[in-house]
Every structure is written in C-alpha cells, then in structure tokens.
Amino acid sequence: MFGVTGDLAQKKLLPAIYDLANRGLLPPGFSLVGFARRDWHDQDFAKLTYDAVRAHARTSFREEVWKQVQEGIRFVPGEFSDPGAFDHLARCVSELDADRGTSGNRAFYLSIPPHQFPVVIGQLERSGLAAQDGRGWRRVVIEKPFGHDLASARDLNDLLATVFPPYSVFRIDHYLGKETVQNLLALRFANELFEPIWNRGYVDHVQITMAEDIGIGGRAGYYDGIGAARDVIQNHLLQLLALTAMEEPVSFAADALRAEKQKALSAVQIPDDLAEGTARGQYAAGWQGGVPVPGFLAEAGIAADSTTETYAAIRLGVDTRRWAGVPFYLRTGKRLAARMTEIAVIFQRAPHLPFNATDARELGQNALVIRVQPDEGVTLRFGSKVPGSAMEVRDVNMDFAYGQSFTESSPEAYERLLLDVLIGDPPLFPGHEEVELSWKILDPIESFWAEAGRPDPYPAGSAGPASADALMARDGRAWRRL
Amino acid sequence: MRIELSDTTASAVRSALIRASQQMGGLTTGVVLNLIVMTDEGEQYDAMKSAAQASREHPCQIIGVIARKPRGPRRLDAEIAVGENAPGQIVLLRIYGELNDHVDSVVTPLLVADTPVVIWWPGEGPEAPADDPLGVLGQRRITDVAASDDPRGRLLALAAGYRPGDTDLSWARTTSWRSLLAATLDRPPGQIYEAAVGAERDNPSAELMVAWLAGRLGIPVRREVSDGPGVTEVSFLTDGGKIVISRADGRNATLSRPGEPDRHVALHRRETGELLAEELRRLDPDEVYGEALATLVAAADYAAKAQATADLADEE
Known part of the structure; x- marks a missing residue:
C-alpha cells in the first residue's frame, strides 16, 4: 500500500x-x-x-x-x-x-x-x-480521480496498460461498494413489481443527489481547479445514473454488467443549451447546522478569485427507447443544508383523478426513493385517503430501512471492494470505457463553464444556488428537499 | 428513549435521531408531518403538550424550538424523545446567542424527508409568517393572535402579510360556531337584514366571525361586547323575526327560532391540542380564512375612511 x-x-x-x-x-x-x-x-x-x-x-x-x-x-x-x-x-x-x-x-x-x-x-x-x-x-x-478530462484519463489508462493488463486494474468508486447501491440491482432485477414501470411510460423524471454538509476541509490543494462536477458527478453520480438507467444485464459477471452500464452511458445526451440545462455554485459564508462557516473563497489554500464550483447541477437525457424524453437531474454540492445521497424516481401523475378539485390538491407525484446515505433504505410514496368524513387524498410513505429489517450492520464499502480485489472479482469496479464515456459527457460542460465566468454564490447551509432552482422551474419541476 | 445532547450541532442531533429510531424498531416510519413549534421556555410545556396531543391524530416529528438568551455565547442543546407518550419523535432544541438568528440552519437538516412541514407559533408569531426564515419551509403556517395584547391589530397585520397557507388558531376556534350557523341557515330563513356577534372584548375569533358573516351574507354585522367567555351570542334579524344562538357558559348553546321550541346544542370551547389537530387535517390553503381576513381589512379601511370624513366634517 x-x-x-x-x-x-x-x-x-x-x-x-x-x-x-x-x-x-x-x-x-x-x-x-x-x-x-x-x-x-x-x-x-x-x-x-x-x-x-x-x-x-x-x-x-x-x-x-x-x-x-x-x-x-x-x-x-x-x-x-x-x-x-x-x-x-x-x-x-x-x-x-x-x-x-x-x-x-x-x-x-x-x-x-x-x-x-x-x-x-x-x-x-x-x-x-x-x-x-x-x-x-x-x-x-x-x-478517483481517474484523470481530470478525457485526454488525461486516456493518458492514465495508457500508463497503466503499459504495466498491467486491463483485467488487473481495479478502479475504486467506493459508492459502488455501498450496500444500498448494490441493492438497486436487487430491487430492479430480483422483483417483478418495479421493472414493468421503470420506463418513459410511467416515469416522469429521475433526480440523483449527493449533498454534503461539510466544506472542502483540508482538501484545498486537490479541490481547487477540480470542482464538484469532476469530483462527484463524473464518477459517483454518473455511475448511479448508469445503474438506474441500464437494461438488465444477462448476468452479474463483470463483462455483462459493464456492457450494460456502457450502453447507458453512451446514450446519455447533454442539454442543447448548456446555459439552461446546467447550473453551478460556490458556497459563501453562512450557517450550517447551527455553526457559522466561512465561504469557499475564504478557505485556507483557496485563491480569492477561484472559479472552482462547489455545487453542480446538470440535466441529462438518456436516448434509448426506455428513457426517451425522461430527464435525469444530477446535483451535488458541499456545505448544503444536510448530508444526503439518494436516487429518486418520480412517476407521472395519474392521467385522470375522479375527485373534486380540492380533494386531491395535496397529492403529489408517486415516487420511489433509494436512500443511499444516511438512514439507508427505500421509500415508496403514494397517495392515501385521510381518515375522516371527507374524501381527502394526501401523500404517505411506505418505508424500508436497512437498520430495521437487517440488524446486522452493513459492511463498509471498502471491505467489500478490498475483498473483491483479493478475489479478483471486478463487477463493482468501473472499467476504463466507462470512465472515458463519463468524461465525454462532462468535458463539453466543463469547457462551457470555463468560459462562463464565476459560479453563482449560495449561502452555506442552504439548498444550493437560485440558478439550480431556476433550472428545474423552467421544466415545471422542483428539486426534492434536502 | 430519551437522549440529551448539550453544546451540539444539527448533524449530531440527526445522527442521534436516526440511531434512536432504529433502536426503537422503526417507530418513525409512519410519520406524516414535520411540526415545528416556535416557543419559549415559559410556554414550551403547554405548547409541546398540545403538539403531542395533536400528534396522536397525526403522527409527526415535533421539533420544538426554544429561544434562550439571545445575548451571550452561541450554543445548541437538544433533547430527543422517541416513543415516549406520543407517536413519532420529539426534538426539543434550545437556542442560545446569535444562533437565534439562524434557527433555520439547525431545523432544516432535521426534517423528515418526503413529509410536509407545518410551523406553529403558540405565542406572538411573526407578522408575515410566509417571509419568516422558517416560515418559508412550511406548507402551513399557524399563528395564534389570541396570545397577543392587541389581537385585532395583530389580525390586521397578518392580513397585510397573508399568503395562502397561513392560518390562525382564532379562526379554528370559530369552526364549530360556523358549522352551527351554516346548519341554522340551511333552512331558508327568508330575507336576512342584519346580524350581530356578541363576545368578550378583544376576542379575535369574534372579529373573524363578523368578517366572515359580512362577506358571505353581504349584510351589515354588528359586534357587541359581552362578559364572555369567548363568543356568547350570534343573532340574525330576518323577515320572520330574530334567530338567536346563545352560549353563556362556554359549553352549551341554545338555538331560538321564532315560532319554534328552543333547541340545545353542545358547543364547547376546545383545547389548543384539538384545534391544532383540526388544522393539521388539511394541508392545502384555507381559502375561507383568507377571504375573511380580506373582508376584515376592507371593513377596517372603510371605517377609517368614514372616521376621517366625519372628522373633516366636524372641522368644517
């Protein structure tokens, strides 16, 4: 080591x-x-x-x-x-x-x-x-990081390839070692209940969020110039997107799983208008969890004119028969209101509601939420009648929590991944094709941002910059609460 | 299970909450609401008791926010109770020093996901609840002008800052009166010329009822002062004579209609917990309350203008 x-x-x-x-x-x-x-x-x-x-x-x-x-x-x-x-x-x-x-x-x-x-x-x-x-x-x-753009990722891969054959290279994305992420595969492919509606016929949109409440801590040297999108979206969030959007692999062998993830990633489309379909921010001083915290530019080791983003949000499409027209919204940020990682599949509204206008006014869209951390589990949200003499429908949650259904604590992601390295079992490790496809998605966005001036400031402890809310509002949607 | 955390942070409180609810075997999974109670040390006991009472009908996570010394060092103390005398979980936060200006940064991370937020100010709340840093989080914002020294002035201020989703417990106190009045007028009373509402001085529920009747019936409604308790009498002057509903003891009302025997109706004054539970039953905006507030303001403006005109006439 x-x-x-x-x-x-x-x-x-x-x-x-x-x-x-x-x-x-x-x-x-x-x-x-x-x-x-x-x-x-x-x-x-x-x-x-x-x-x-x-x-x-x-x-x-x-x-x-x-x-x-x-x-x-x-x-x-x-x-x-x-x-x-x-x-x-x-x-x-x-x-x-x-x-x-x-x-x-x-x-x-x-x-x-x-x-x-x-x-x-x-x-x-x-x-x-x-x-x-x-x-x-x-x-x-x-x-990670596996490079900072497509060219550097290829250089890194070439370098590794001179000494190690591809099957001997293990790229760790510790998110893929998490129980909840692996459970996404079980949820989708071990059940009859979800897969039939896992498509554009029923799904309105998908939100994938990784929010952190901490700042950059002592990682200024690494973080400045890299930013939230390269640090988190390129690897973790696009991997989660691939697992959510991919077709069923013929087996869980590494080659089969990687093939499906690659297909999904290669079908990803970035917005035509990058100014409208992306947003980025940089945290300013504020209060996070009851503690006053400095802004990004005041952190030790960060230049006072740094344009590194600490928040990034992107709308992506997946151009396949299954997902055409269904937007995938990815967002990540530091110093946000709460620490939370989740995949939320939001379903369409019922085509017709045979109720009075006010009866179902509080009814939202059905949602299936995979909570990656903390409080690992799955939530299914749907409407239910409020007890009483009136026909009033409101959202309720059906909840599965790991801590309650399995009292044995889940292994740390690194335990699983280290063991897989020793056994030589690579399905949970992204291949270099996936890494390159992810950079192909992110590179045009990064170069657009590089020309677009400063990121929008947002107060520490908030839910992100107003431009990210505007991105959703333009589509008539809203981010889920952190 | 009770946990006390002293000089802590929001993320530590959240971790403790998740741990506690897992150890208690998932008591919180059925939570349908986040109820935030903005209170102070003096009234927190009663307020939290009422909230716990309401949570029996609507299992919720209650977050009590107690403002302590606004001067002095910043500190956050938390008390967590899971599965103790109320379904769901109760978090009591004590806020010290300048943190009082940033309470939202503490409360936001504690909210249960995918669950609506309701904020209740049992005491003197903000004049524009929807603009309050915590108010913006809420789907419903519940104030209580009865706690104020000048309830009528307070109501007018709330009306100025009204946004759909606001409501006031003095409005909830009129609910059983209003359904009784509506039932009374269900049988056509003929032409109604005027109405009167009798109640003790400084009773905001009576003000709202006057506005509601005036707005709905389009007739003049007088406000009469009685010794209470609460609203004591509502009467309508109609073609057929006078319809009177009177409640002298705060418990039982008598309905008198010309040419008919008197009827008795149970109409007791309800406790805060019951009122809160009623408010939590619907989470969409209470439009009728908004209309009543608008009528109240229009009447106040009219009265002020009439007074100004009269003053002018006097001078001349």
Missing part, C-alpha cells in the same frame, strides 16, 4: 482490512506492506495500523485477530523516486512469499495523488514487482 499515512488509509482502508480479518474473510498468510517516506520500522507501521483499527474499525476488537493481522505487517521506507527503496520492497515481498506463503500474489494499492502515479508505476515495472510472470497474480488498485 502506497500512501499509508494518508487520511483514507487510516480512516477506511486499514480498519477495513482488520474488519475483513475479524469476519474470517482474509486468506491465511495475508500480509500488508506499507510504503512511505518515513524513517519507520515494521512496528511503527503496526502501531499506526493498530491506532487506526481501534479508532475506526466497524467490528469489535479481538486480540487474537489483531495478532494475526500484525504478523503480516511490514514497512518499507523510501522515496517514490528511489530505485533502491523499490528493490528493498521487492525483496520484502519475496520474503513474504517464503515466510507466509503468499505465493507471488500481489495487489498494489495506490492511495496517492495522481501526479505520483507515473513514477510509482514506472518503479513497479523496473523492479519487476508488477511482472506478470505466471507466479501468482499482480493487481493494481487506484482511487
């Missing part, structure tokens, strides 16, 4: 490894080698791992499990540019083959900024660590 001292490693990856071990899912002999620019020995890295596990592991701490994990922990100090350090790493890994029977199977987790990929990939090749020599598998795991 490269980048073991980073936030992601300590909060998610190291605890996930312990949780897998605790559930008995790690292969015997599993070993973890940390590589970082620190003057450390094995026990220092073990201490870091121990602290991360105690602080963030999902399952309870058991001494004997920790001993098992600890026995396989190694640390190699060094710079990414230092060939000697990688030779040292190669020696360390072959020792593990001998000592712990890891039989040449290696996964390289690059939890590092993308600009360091070329040098690390180069070192892996030079030192023979990544050589596909028939003795065990060699896999590489990378995190």
Whole structure:
C-alpha cells in the first residue's frame, strides 16, 4: 500500500482490512506492506495500523485477530523516486512469499495523488514487482480521480496498460461498494413489481443527489481547479445514473454488467443549451447546522478569485427507447443544508383523478426513493385517503430501512471492494470505457463553464444556488428537499 | 428513549435521531408531518403538550424550538424523545446567542424527508409568517393572535402579510360556531337584514366571525361586547323575526327560532391540542380564512375612511 499515512488509509482502508480479518474473510498468510517516506520500522507501521483499527474499525476488537493481522505487517521506507527503496520492497515481498506463503500474489494499492502515479508505476515495472510472470497474480488498485478530462484519463489508462493488463486494474468508486447501491440491482432485477414501470411510460423524471454538509476541509490543494462536477458527478453520480438507467444485464459477471452500464452511458445526451440545462455554485459564508462557516473563497489554500464550483447541477437525457424524453437531474454540492445521497424516481401523475378539485390538491407525484446515505433504505410514496368524513387524498410513505429489517450492520464499502480485489472479482469496479464515456459527457460542460465566468454564490447551509432552482422551474419541476 | 445532547450541532442531533429510531424498531416510519413549534421556555410545556396531543391524530416529528438568551455565547442543546407518550419523535432544541438568528440552519437538516412541514407559533408569531426564515419551509403556517395584547391589530397585520397557507388558531376556534350557523341557515330563513356577534372584548375569533358573516351574507354585522367567555351570542334579524344562538357558559348553546321550541346544542370551547389537530387535517390553503381576513381589512379601511370624513366634517 502506497500512501499509508494518508487520511483514507487510516480512516477506511486499514480498519477495513482488520474488519475483513475479524469476519474470517482474509486468506491465511495475508500480509500488508506499507510504503512511505518515513524513517519507520515494521512496528511503527503496526502501531499506526493498530491506532487506526481501534479508532475506526466497524467490528469489535479481538486480540487474537489483531495478532494475526500484525504478523503480516511490514514497512518499507523510501522515496517514490528511489530505485533502491523499490528493490528493498521487492525483496520484502519475496520474503513474504517464503515466510507466509503468499505465493507471488500481489495487489498494489495506490492511495496517492495522481501526479505520483507515473513514477510509482514506472518503479513497479523496473523492479519487476508488477511482472506478470505466471507466479501468482499482480493487481493494481487506484482511487478517483481517474484523470481530470478525457485526454488525461486516456493518458492514465495508457500508463497503466503499459504495466498491467486491463483485467488487473481495479478502479475504486467506493459508492459502488455501498450496500444500498448494490441493492438497486436487487430491487430492479430480483422483483417483478418495479421493472414493468421503470420506463418513459410511467416515469416522469429521475433526480440523483449527493449533498454534503461539510466544506472542502483540508482538501484545498486537490479541490481547487477540480470542482464538484469532476469530483462527484463524473464518477459517483454518473455511475448511479448508469445503474438506474441500464437494461438488465444477462448476468452479474463483470463483462455483462459493464456492457450494460456502457450502453447507458453512451446514450446519455447533454442539454442543447448548456446555459439552461446546467447550473453551478460556490458556497459563501453562512450557517450550517447551527455553526457559522466561512465561504469557499475564504478557505485556507483557496485563491480569492477561484472559479472552482462547489455545487453542480446538470440535466441529462438518456436516448434509448426506455428513457426517451425522461430527464435525469444530477446535483451535488458541499456545505448544503444536510448530508444526503439518494436516487429518486418520480412517476407521472395519474392521467385522470375522479375527485373534486380540492380533494386531491395535496397529492403529489408517486415516487420511489433509494436512500443511499444516511438512514439507508427505500421509500415508496403514494397517495392515501385521510381518515375522516371527507374524501381527502394526501401523500404517505411506505418505508424500508436497512437498520430495521437487517440488524446486522452493513459492511463498509471498502471491505467489500478490498475483498473483491483479493478475489479478483471486478463487477463493482468501473472499467476504463466507462470512465472515458463519463468524461465525454462532462468535458463539453466543463469547457462551457470555463468560459462562463464565476459560479453563482449560495449561502452555506442552504439548498444550493437560485440558478439550480431556476433550472428545474423552467421544466415545471422542483428539486426534492434536502 | 430519551437522549440529551448539550453544546451540539444539527448533524449530531440527526445522527442521534436516526440511531434512536432504529433502536426503537422503526417507530418513525409512519410519520406524516414535520411540526415545528416556535416557543419559549415559559410556554414550551403547554405548547409541546398540545403538539403531542395533536400528534396522536397525526403522527409527526415535533421539533420544538426554544429561544434562550439571545445575548451571550452561541450554543445548541437538544433533547430527543422517541416513543415516549406520543407517536413519532420529539426534538426539543434550545437556542442560545446569535444562533437565534439562524434557527433555520439547525431545523432544516432535521426534517423528515418526503413529509410536509407545518410551523406553529403558540405565542406572538411573526407578522408575515410566509417571509419568516422558517416560515418559508412550511406548507402551513399557524399563528395564534389570541396570545397577543392587541389581537385585532395583530389580525390586521397578518392580513397585510397573508399568503395562502397561513392560518390562525382564532379562526379554528370559530369552526364549530360556523358549522352551527351554516346548519341554522340551511333552512331558508327568508330575507336576512342584519346580524350581530356578541363576545368578550378583544376576542379575535369574534372579529373573524363578523368578517366572515359580512362577506358571505353581504349584510351589515354588528359586534357587541359581552362578559364572555369567548363568543356568547350570534343573532340574525330576518323577515320572520330574530334567530338567536346563545352560549353563556362556554359549553352549551341554545338555538331560538321564532315560532319554534328552543333547541340545545353542545358547543364547547376546545383545547389548543384539538384545534391544532383540526388544522393539521388539511394541508392545502384555507381559502375561507383568507377571504375573511380580506373582508376584515376592507371593513377596517372603510371605517377609517368614514372616521376621517366625519372628522373633516366636524372641522368644517
């Protein structure tokens, strides 16, 4: 693992490894080698791992499990540019083959900024660590961002392809590891109830939202110049769109699933008029959850004239027989009123209501909402008669909550994904074709925005800029409440 | 289950709510309303009790917002009760310092999704509820001018800021009177020349009833002052004589029609909880209330102009 001292490693990856071990899912002999620019020995890295596990592991701490994990922990100090350090790493890994029977199977987790990929990939090749020599598998795991536009995504892919064959590259989009997202597949394809109405005949529009209440925190260096659309829409939201819009895959094998997602993404159409079909914003100072917070431009490390957007909303079409004419609205933002990720399928109104005009005035549109986080579950909204002597119809909710139907807590997304890497099972990892298709969707929008001046300010703790509300209002619709 | 959080944030309160409702086995899944109660420490007990009473008819998440010292350091304290003496869940927020100007930033993240929002000010609420930072969240905004020192002035102010979706509990207090009056006039009374409403001084429900009768019947309606309690008498002067409905004890009314025996009708003054439950039954705008307010304003304007003309005549 490269980048073991980073936030992601300590909060998610190291605890996930312990949780897998605790559930008995790690292969015997599993070993973890940390590589970082620190003057450390094995026990220092073990201490870091121990602290991360105690602080963030999902399952309870058991001494004997920790001993098992600890026995396989190694640390190699060094710079990414230092060939000697990688030779040292190669020696360390072959020792593990001998000592712990890891039989040449290696996964390289690059939890590092993308600009360091070329040098690390180069070192892996030079030192023979990544050589596909028939003795065990060699896999590489990378995190978003997968480039910052189509060209850079292709460069990254070319770089990886020089060393690793496509089936050995695992791109992590941790959203796809979430139970609720996988449940979308179960909901659609395990049931008879929803699929018949999952089309333009019944669906009015779809809203996919990922709202965060936090600001950019300490990620100024990464975030400035990237923005909400590249950070979230390109990967998470377009993946959710693909899973919502795709046809039924012939199986859940990686190739079959990816083929359907690719078809859906390749059918995506951006608005003809980008000024009317997109909106972006930047948070200004305000109150979020009862606390005064600074605006984006006042955050440490952000230029006072930055035009990076912290909110983005886009209307997309999916040009297929199933979805023609049904808009998909995607929005994401930071410092919004609440933290919430959901996919909402909003159905058309009943063609005729045999009630008095005022009786059904409070009746909204039926909706199926997949709540990805927090409070994971599914809500079905429909109209019901209010008890009483008058015929009054109002919306009610039918609710499925994970926490109530399954008391076993869901595994963290990273547990599932790390396990899939070890097993070599890639359906939940986007292929490079999907990454490129997503950039093809986003690139024209980004270049339009680059010419369009400053993003619209919105107060922190609000539901986003007024321009995003106007986008919906032009279509006679409204965003769902955060 | 009760949880107390001191010096906290909205997101911590929300996490605690989600955890609590999961541990209690999904008591909140049937919630049909978010009821926000804007109150203060003195009246919070009664207000929350009435809200809990209304929530038995309409299971809701009640968010009580208590404004504490507006000066001093900013702080948020929260008290959560799930499954305690009311269906749904109750959140009591105590707001300190300048946070009082940003209550919406605390309340918004706590609202149950896909569920309408109703705001209730049991005390002196804002003059334009729909422009209030929290009022904009609500489908219905319920005020209560009876809590004011100058109910009539307050009603006129509310009328100026009226937006569909506003309503007032003094209007809800007239409901059983209004249905009785409507039932009385269901049998054609012949020509009605004038009407009168008797009630104690400073009774906003009587003002609204005068406006409602005047607007609906297109006749002059006098306002008479009695000793109460509440509205005591409504009478109509018709071709056939005088129809009188009187209620001296606040419980039972007597309907007298010329040439017919007196009839007794139960017409008790209702508690706040009952009134609130009635208001929550319909969430679309109460148009009749809007019309009554408009009539009230028109009558007040007319009276003011008449007074001004009379003053002018006196000077001359």
